Amino acid sequence: MWLVRPVTAEDIEPILTFAETHTRALPSTLPHEREALAGRIKESCAAFAGEHGAKHLARFLFVLEHVDSHEIKGVAGIDARAGNGQPFYNYRRDELIHASHELGISRRVEALYPSHSLTDCTLLCALVIVEELRGTQAFELLSRARLLFIAGHREWFAARTVVELQGIQHSDGSVPFWDSLGRHFFNMDFATADRHSAQLSKTFIAELMPPNPIYVTLLSEAAQQALGVAHPATAGNLQLLQREGFGAGPYVDIFDGGPVLEARTDSLHSVAVSRRKILRGSADADGPLWLLAAGEGSHFRCTLTPVGEMLDAALKVPIDTWRRLGGDTGDSVRGLPL
Amino acid sequence: MWLVRPVTAEDIEPILTFAETHTRALPSTLPHEREALAGRIKESCAAFAGEHGAKHLARFLFVLEHVDSHEIKGVAGIDARAGNGQPFYNYRRDELIHASHELGISRRVEALYPSHSLTDCTLLCALVIVEELRGTQAFELLSRARLLFIAGHREWFAARTVVELQGIQHSDGSVPFWDSLGRHFFNMDFATADRHSAQLSKTFIAELMPPNPIYVTLLSEAAQQALGVAHPATAGNLQLLQREGFGAGPYVDIFDGGPVLEARTDSLHSVAVSRRKILRGSADADGPLWLLAAGEGSHFRCTLTPVGEMLDAALKVPIDTWRRLGGDTGDSVRGLPL
Amino acid sequence: MLLIRPLVDRDLDALYAMAEQAGKGLTSLPADRGLLQQKIDLAGNSFNQRCAPEAALYLFALEDTATGQAVGISGIQARVGRDEVFYNYRLSVTVNASRELGVHVRTPTLQLSNDMTDVSEICSLLLADTYKGGGNGLLLSRCRFLFLDDFREQFSEKIFAEMRGVSDTEGNNPLWDALGSKFFDMAFSEADRLSGMGNKSFIAELMPKYPIYLSMLPSSARSVIGCVHANTAPALNMLQAEGFNFNGLVDIFDGGPVVETFIDNIRTVRETVGRTVTITDTPVAADVPVTERVIVANRSMQHFRATTLPLTCVNADTIELPQDVAAALQVQAGDTVRLAPLKDSGPLPRQSFKAPQ
């Protein structure tokens, strides 16, 4: 059985090992260095404790823990405000029509405009899970637990929520969109830029990014094909997010051209459909599977559980579900059918 | 009682008089010259007759007729594809964040980007009504009749529908947004540019419009205040459109800075809620007021009528409603409560 | 005798033949009789000052006086970009640097520019194949500088010339293939032709307006920017020797360079001297090498004439003209003429010419 809970200071060793093993290709998702990771965990603890300041610059990190072994098998995050106080960079795709009335020519010309429009949206980020759990209910638990957290702490988050999906990267590590665009200006490979992006202030992007719009037709064929396309490995996540109500808008990642999914936070399925219920015990371990969360802030827990009986204001769940959630009969929980 | 129907060649005299009287300030809404107007009417007749060609470049014009006097008291139009085969120009508002990490400075910088993104959307346009009917049910009939027409000929129209609302213009005729921006590049007053825009190909816009994005902070104070703001005279129309589901997006008019409202065509209230019903007679002239349309293409008619009784598949309405709609018992009509 | 004079109506056939021979390279003189006649008309109005000075187009014919035929042409456009919009790309550099990362990247960038608007252009040089060599091209080109200097008030202080860019034998240009063709739905030659016809609104309509970062173009395209066609290299050398320099602007279609200078810095202008005409009966030696010849021009706009003479005709204060040359130049004894070396660093005393006002 699986549990999602806030990261704690004690998790640093297992996460370091985990990050080293599972985020080699995308170091930006989780820091690989102890100090950086410790900082990130500390930030998260403060965030869960509600220490946000006026600007709601909270960065939450969740872990997926195996209930019996206590092993950490996945990590996921929420940045309450994308950019975390700095500009959040994207390209916005837009088309211009170059038409000559006299010559009877009309051509759609697509351009990429540097944009910071998604700055201060809520960002789902840092999702990593061990390979064997991809596509399982545990993966869904890890990803959607965040939405239940948002639902339970709605005032901490923005009106819109976005997710960046990894773009096309070939098995040799090359990223066609980067190779056709960013590489010329940043003078580094994709992995380096990705790492800097995670670790440094965004000053280097302001300094190195080409300041004017980019004509898509001047990108390489491969880069044009990769524009706005998610990496095949994200297919499961993409479907899950689409079921939640996320859709691709005009924004793409400036580094790999991957799509940015957007949704109104209040319209997200898990936010809109989940309900507060009172926790009641059930001897029965059968019943439809629910996503169930309990606890405020640092005490947040989320798990999957069969629901024995659903009453108007209460849910009957097995006792060990209580334990996992750190709750007791009479507690208020939030959940929805999986 | 009022009726909305397609314009016909015989309407040219009353419309010329009407246009001269009621569209002095905004000549772009309707041609003032006989020849241009005749051409526009001819286009409309072809459009209603279904002669659209492959690109659906149909321009529909409707008139609001008083049933007894046959006087024309209003005109409204739909362009099936905004731009009518040429680029449709707007400015798209977007914000960049100019932030210096080192100096601790962060500033939101708004820019206007030339955009043709709304080209080929369906455009509601050319709405004019005599002053004394503003805000009445006749006005609502004229405006919404178009949506029932769209609902009844859905395949002729695009997935998105947009409306440009007139922007701020002072009583002396000056347009602050134009005076701060367009005037410098087009070297003409607003009225002249507006007229050219209605009469000429859009080549002159491509030739004269500044080719690069415009920083909003460099516009005059008055122009900044007018940006995306509708003329107070459009307040009634704005509310009506908002009730239909239109909302202001990031686009504004390039000439006066007025807002462009957008909606998914299928989500428009009159499109989504209206139902096909069979027309039945009712002796009773009482009952809730409905917006009711009948007839295909050139035979389209729309009116307001009390509905005596609503059955599952049929509506009972007074006989004179039939007459107005040019229909008969057993005809299929489309309608919804006002 | 080979004589420079204003282009006139009877030159149409010869002009058409030369334009046809020149082919697609010379877009300012397309092989189109109607258009060429318009140019001749405009030139006539210009020399006779019947049009606004800014609208003037001065076209010079090189006439073989033995046949009366025009065998070459050259021109000066008083101002560009007045009727139509005159476009170039400016070859600029965008520097992006991060001290934090130790990254410093320079990206050559093309920015759309109208900066030659209102500047005078020397243009339209054509010479019949059979007359190439012997300094005829030099005479056709350089006579314009004497004209520019004598009628400065008609021109801008700055003078420029557009040099034809690189293309292969099929007329393909790598910059067009990598850039223009992505935006213009036509062949290079067609775009060039339309542009040459003076129809430039299609450029405003179809041209990319945002800067083009050259690092995104293939090296074949980058490498031709600012480079001239092999056939144009001699003309470029000649202009460089006159003091023209690449000014950072290139042709929007083929990337050929724009060279510019100020009238004061033009070598021919700096080196020109004045002499008083005397008439001699001694016939002129025929086969004097280019390096020992000087250009002699009268000082009339309407009846501008220029030819070359051996240096031996030049004295300290005077120049001896045989009767037929004086007649061809439309000067008489006692008139002033202007002299300039025909070839770079040709022999003439360094003494600047002061026009009597």
Place this chain on the structure above:
Amino acid sequence: MLLIRPLVDRDLDALYAMAEQAGKGLTSLPADRGLLQQKIDLAGNSFNQRCAPEAALYLFALEDTATGQAVGISGIQARVGRDEVFYNYRLSVTVNASRELGVHVRTPTLQLSNDMTDVSEICSLLLADTYKGGGNGLLLSRCRFLFLDDFREQFSEKIFAEMRGVSDTEGNNPLWDALGSKFFDMAFSEADRLSGMGNKSFIAELMPKYPIYLSMLPSSARSVIGCVHANTAPALNMLQAEGFNFNGLVDIFDGGPVVETFIDNIRTVRETVGRTVTITDTPVAADVPVTERVIVANRSMQHFRATTLPLTCVNADTIELPQDVAAALQVQAGDTVRLAPLKDSGPLPRQSFKAPQ
């Protein structure tokens, strides 16, 4: 005697005093001891060729040999835009025209430019108030051209100078008020100071990147673009007389112009001549007017020295130096020195200098 020599450590106090006196106008020499010491160190490394030639900053002190005090300073930056990004606005023109409507509009446009990257800059001219006049400013400025010419391989062919833009007595600049202040959350003087400290990443971060159409700015702002501060007008006149011209680039903050030229076109370089040193016992006449003085410089980089002498010391092939002047210039009889007129069109035979290689 007033002597030009490389700036050295003991000049720090004098330099600081001059920088303080100059106030906010001179951002390349802010009144900050730490920063000034860094500049002195860099200058030392430059003259001694202990740094990369491209990173060199040559700073010259004008020393009153009576006191040993530096009373003036001037400099040459070997290349700009290498460590940091060097920004200008290019004053360009955007033409929008519709033949159909008969509309033709020219909009002056500022486009962000890094085009001076890698070009050599003459900069940092300061002179103590009590030493103004008497040609001291000319010596400080012009000695650099002799240095540039003798060590050309250290510099770009093109040389530029940034001229201070217009500001009122409170230091306000109309272009800043209308443009910069809308994007930079600080006062003009603060932006100028940060930029002068070499911290330019804030420019990349805060600067508007798209072109600025000047018709949208108030006329007060438009009217100062390309104009210089009244205090700077004499310096501009001097540079124009040397052959520098406005190159279309202006300062991004105050709109002051950039002037440029090629080394070959610098008047001092064109007019410089060489002479062989002879030593004389005759003392030099003291009060010779500026127009009758020449600049004399030795030919050493490490120990560069220059001063002025009366024209009467100059002979056909030689120059007579009193012993103390020769010692100050660190030359001996038989050495070559370079001469140039101190003032525009000063008296010297027109004869170009060929450096013995």
